[in-house]
Amino acid sequence: xxxxxxxxxxxxxxxxxxxxxxxxxxxxxxxxxxxxxxxxxxxxxxxxxxxxxxxxxxxxxxxxxxxxxxxxxxxxxxxxxxxxxxxxxxxxxxxxxxxxxxxxxxxxxxxxxxxxxxxxxxxxxxxxxxxxxxxxxxxxxxxxxxxxxxxxxxxxxxxxxxxxxxxxxxxxxxxxxxxxxxxxxxxxxxxxxxxxxxxxxxxxxxxxxxxxxxxxxxxxxxxxxxxxxxxxxxxxxxxxxxxxxxxxxxxxxxxxxxxxxxxxxxxxxxxxxxxxxxxxxxxxxxxxxxxxxxxxxxxxxxxxxxxxxxxxxxxxxxxxxxxxxxxxxxxxxxxxxxxxxxxxxxxxxxxxxxxxxxxxxxxxxxxxxxxxxxxxxxxxxxxxxxxxxxxxxxxxxxxxxxxxxxxxxxxxxxxxxxxxxxxxxxxxxxxxxxxxxxxxxxxxxxxxxxxxxxxxxxxxxxx
RNA sequence: GCGGCUGUAGCUCAGUGGUAGAGCACUCGGUUGUGGUCCGAGUUGUCGUGGGUUCGAUCCCCAUCAGCCGCCCCA
Numbered sequence: 152x153x154x155x156x157x158x159x160x161x162x163x164x165x166x167x168x169x170x171x172x173x174x175x176x177x178x179x180x181x182x183x184x185x186x187x188x189x190x191x192x193x194x195x196x197x198x199x200x201x202x203x204x205x206x207x208x209x210x211x212x213x214x215x216x217x218x219x220x221x222x223x224x225x226x227x228x229x230x231x232x233x234x235x236x237x238x239x240x241x242x243x244x245x246x247x248x249x250x251x252x253x254x255x256x257x258x259x260x261x262x263x264x265x266x267x268x269x270x271x272x273x274x275x276x277x278x279x280x281x282x283x284x285x286x287x288x289x290x291x292x293x294x295x296x297x298x299x300x301x302x303x304x305x306x307x308x309x310x311x312x313x314x315x316x317x318x319x320x321x322x323x324x325x326x327x328x329x330x331x332x333x334x335x336x337x338x339x340x341x342x343x344x345x346x347x348x349x350x351x352x353x354x355x356x357x358x359x360x361x362x363x364x365x366x367x368x369x370x371x372x373x374x375x376x377x378x379x380x381x382x383x384x385x386x387x388x389x390x391x392x393x394x395x396x397x398x399x400x401x402x403x404x405x406x407x408x409x410x411x412x413x414x415x416x417x418x419x420x421x422x423x424x425x426x427x428x429x430x431x432x433x434x435x436x437x438x439x440x441x442x443x444x445x446x447x448x449x450x451x452x453x454x455x456x457x458x459x460x461x462x463x464x465x466x467x468x469x470x471x472x473x474x475x476x477x478x479x480x481x482x483x484x485x486x487x488x489x490x491x492x493x494x495x496x497x498x499x500x501x502x503x504x505x506x507x508x509x510x511x512x513x514x515x516x517x518x519x520x521x522x523x524x525x526x527x528x529x530x531x532x533x534x535x536x537x538x539x540x541x542x543x544x545x546x547x548x549x550x551x552x553x554x555x556x557x558x559x560x561x562x563x564x565x566x567x568x569x570x571x572x573x574x575x576x577x578x579x580x581x582x583x584x585x586x587x588x589x590x591x592x593x594x595x596x597x598x599x600x601x602x603x604x605x606x607x608x609x610x611x612x613x614x
Numbered sequence: 615g616c617g618g619c620u621g622u623a624g625c626u627c628a629g630u631g632g633u634a635g636a637g638c639a640c641u642c643g644g645u646u647g648u649g650g651u652c653c654g655a656g657u658u659g660u661c662g663u664g665g666g667u668u669c670g671a672u673c674c675c676c677a678u679c680a681g682c683c684g685c686c687c688c689a
Binding site: 241284558561 | 615647648649680682683684686687688689
């Protein structure tokens with residue numbers, strides 16, 4: 152080593168977030184909360200490897216996804232044995248593989264949740280990462296999956312999001328639609344470039360009706376097609392009113408009955424019926440919490456019916472923080488059985504980072520400790536450690552200060568780490584224990600066997 | 615992948631063609647067993663990287679990399 156030591160400037164890679172302990176603590180609380188709600192509906196947990204074979208990830212046509220592939224640094228020039236490995240970009244495709252592979256050992260309907268990191272090689276931006284967490288729930292069944300689950304998904308998500316720490320001041324809205332409606336409509340109208348149409352409709356809110364109109368015109372749609380597509384896509388409604396709006400639309404536009412194939416009409420009518428049923432089962436949720444929004448179609452091509460998106464009502468441009476839908480045949484590439492499913496995914500990192508940047512989190516506590524045990528001097532070390540053990544057995548998190556330094560220094564340490572209580576064991580034999588509440592500054596005598604934080608102090612310390 | 619902006623201490627940022635500063639943070643101190651405030655002292659930089667112009671560049675030019683924002687796409 153030379154005298155001038157080389158220092159790499161430490162920095163994290165953009166798009167790969169990491170948090171300080173006080174933020175990580177909130178993140179852990181979020182995971183705990185989400186897990187609790189998911190499990191309360193009977194979902195089990197699984198975890199799949201970060202890596203899948205590239206062919207598995209590509210089996211469902213997601214080729215344009217930016218996928219990170221895995222490669223050894225030491226590999227030989229012509230060695231491509233690792234080239235088939237890649238980091239998964241979502242949890243739905245691995246789930247399909249998992250279900251197909253363990254088909255005989257699973258009980259259907261298979262209800263699982265999964266909270267893992269996923270990777271996408273996109274350009275990082277606000278709310279967009281290259282490594283991030285998703286929290287998914289999915290239900291997969293054999294042959295047919297009851298529509299009831301399509302309604303259960305948003306209900307669960309609403310419960311999760313509503314109670315997350317820091318979400319108190321946020322207005323979010325789950326938007327539900329059914330792809331069969333727009334697709335059936337396009338087919339009825341004889342529109343062939345359906346993918347392009349759905350892509351434009353998906354951006355309807357963002358680009359506005361004017362631009363959507365122009366873009367559709369450019370695709371070669373005629374006036375009648377245009378008008379109908381825009382009209383139906385513009386339908387937004389509460390759960391209780393959607394049925395009436397759809398019926399009214401159908402009654403006024405008999406074009407659907409007149410043109411198109413029977414199959415197209417069936418698709419359209421099926422979508423309408425499904426959406427009505429799903430929305431009907433969501434009427435118990437608060438006003439505006441969940442709406443039907445026919446402009447939601449979603450880009451992912453494997454969705455076949457119900458689709459979901461979730462936005463901040465006051466900032467829909469931030470992007471969806473929770474999306475999903477129904478897929479009839481995701482596992483079909485891996486097994487010769489019909490395994491329809493419906494699922495939804497919380498964009499954990501996107502949601503979390505927004506609230507973090509808004510300062511919505513309590514970031515005062517930089518450790519899990521409830522109590523800092525003062526070490527008065529080396530002679531009292533054993534007694535202090537014993538007191539700490541007693542309190543730990545009673546369920547408190549206790550950190551014993553590491554050195555018999557000035558009390559001022561030990562206090563300052565507790566203050567900076569946001570530890571709510573400082574415990575003073577006897578400085579000399581025969582004296583009393585004392586506890587100080589850092590929030591109020593109050594200090595009282597205490598017995599480690601039966602001390603409890605006073606309620607108001609506990610609230611203050613927790614808040 | 616395409617377009618725009620930015621790159622100076624751990625952080626937020628000043629600054630000048632003649633080899634750099636502030637605030638915050640951090641460390642220590644303001645004596646005996648008590649934090650937050652205040653006061654004092656101190657530590658910290660290949661001025662993103664490589665090349666060019668120049669007697670001389672952190673400042674000008676070119677390239678490159680990285681970051682931010684928008685597009686595409688999406689959680």
